[in-house]
Amino acid sequence: MARDLRRIKLVLLDLDGTVYLGHRLLPGAREFFRRLAHAGIAHALLTNNSSIGPDDYLRKLRTLGLKADRRAVITSAEAAVLMLRHHAVRPDRLFVLGTGKLVRYVQRCGFGNSSERADAVLVGFDKELTYEKLTRACHLIRRGATLYATHPDVNCPMPEGAIPDAGSLLALIRASTGVRPRDVAGKPHRWIVKVAQSHFGLKAGQMMVIGDRLDTDVRLANRFGLASVLISKAEKGSRKARPRRYQPDLTVSNLAELIRTPFFRRLTGDKKGRQSSPP
Numbered sequence: 001m002a003r004d005l006r007r008i009k010l011v012l013l014d015l016d017g018t019v020y021l022g023h024r025l026l027p028g029a030r031e032f033f034r035r036l037a038h039a040g041i042a043h044a045l046l047t048n049n050s051s052i053g054p055d056d057y058l059r060k061l062r063t064l065g066l067k068a069d070r071r072a073v074i075t076s077a078e079a080a081v082l083m084l085r086h087h088a089v090r091p092d093r094l095f096v097l098g099t100g101k102l103v104r105y106v107q108r109c110g111f112g113n114s115s116e117r118a119d120a121v122l123v124g125f126d127k128e129l130t131y132e133k134l135t136r137a138c139h140l141i142r143r144g145a146t147l148y149a150t151h152p153d154v155n156c157p158m159p160e161g162a163i164p165d166a167g168s169l170l171a172l173i174r175a176s177t178g179v180r181p182r183d184v185a186g187k188p189h190r191w192i193v194k195v196a197q198s199h200f201g202l203k204a205g206q207m208m209v210i211g212d213r214l215d216t217d218v219r220l221a222n223r224f225g226l227a228s229v230l231i232s233k234a235e236k237g238s239r240k241a242r243p244r245r246y247q248p249d250l251t252v253s254n255l256a257e258l259i260r261t262p263f264f265r266r267l268t269g270d271k272k273g274r275q276s277s278p279p
């Protein structure tokens with residue numbers, strides 16, 4: 001059944017692998033944002049990476065020549081704060097297993113970082129992990145602290161190969177304590193979508209998702225019943241249609257290809273746009 005794409009007012013976009021790869025802008029990204037803005041559709045840039053903050057992303061996007069405003073950049077750290085508040089985690093009873101940037105972010109949102117009396121532990125993508133911090137988290141969990149995570153990704157893709165992400169830390173904690181997180185904030189979980197909804201004041205049905213991963217981006221869209229586009233050379237190139245757990249509405253190699261599709265023309269109300277644009 002064809003979706004009514006004209007209802008869509010906000011596109012939720014993944015960053016790495018969708019808009020850029022490492023420090024390289026991917027084909028069509030700039031033109032995609034230009035056409036989206038021309039059609040009056042807003043965008044939000046969603047990232048599960050909780051090791052750095054929204055300002056770091058804004059700086060990176062600017063370096064790549066893309067303009068983005070602060071409310072458009074949403075990280076799993078912001079989603080985690082919403083999640084912790086929902087679960088009524090006491091601000092003075094939280095221990096954060098994460099980078100200094102994540103710790104400072106949750107502190108700015110009113111939470112402390114207590115290693116002694118915590119009854120909740122938040123696990124992020126801790127690139128500054130020490131054995132001492134890991135031991136502290138496991139002790140607290142064994143004493144009954146509730147475990148939360150900013151996002152579930154096991155690996156983070158890097159130009160030199162994947163590196164262990166928050167999901168790997170959760171696996172280690174589970175091996176030691178037997179405990180799984182009570183809730184997770186980032187994609188494909190609901191909190192990051194709720195942050196986007198609150199930033200833009202929209203209903204779920206007015207949003208769609210574009211990303212390069214089936215198990216986070218497309219899964220998120222499927223969970224909320226949103227339209228989705230998968231950016232994937234491999235999936236597009238596979239001749240045999242394999243049964244998949246998560247189904248995008250469309251698969252393209254990159255944003256340059258997306259803007260040439262009938263799907264994108266339906267989304268942006270092409271006829272009007274085409275007629276009004278100069279020859």
Ligand SMILES: [Mg+2]
Pocket residue numbers: 014015016017018211212213
């Ligand atoms: Mg990605």
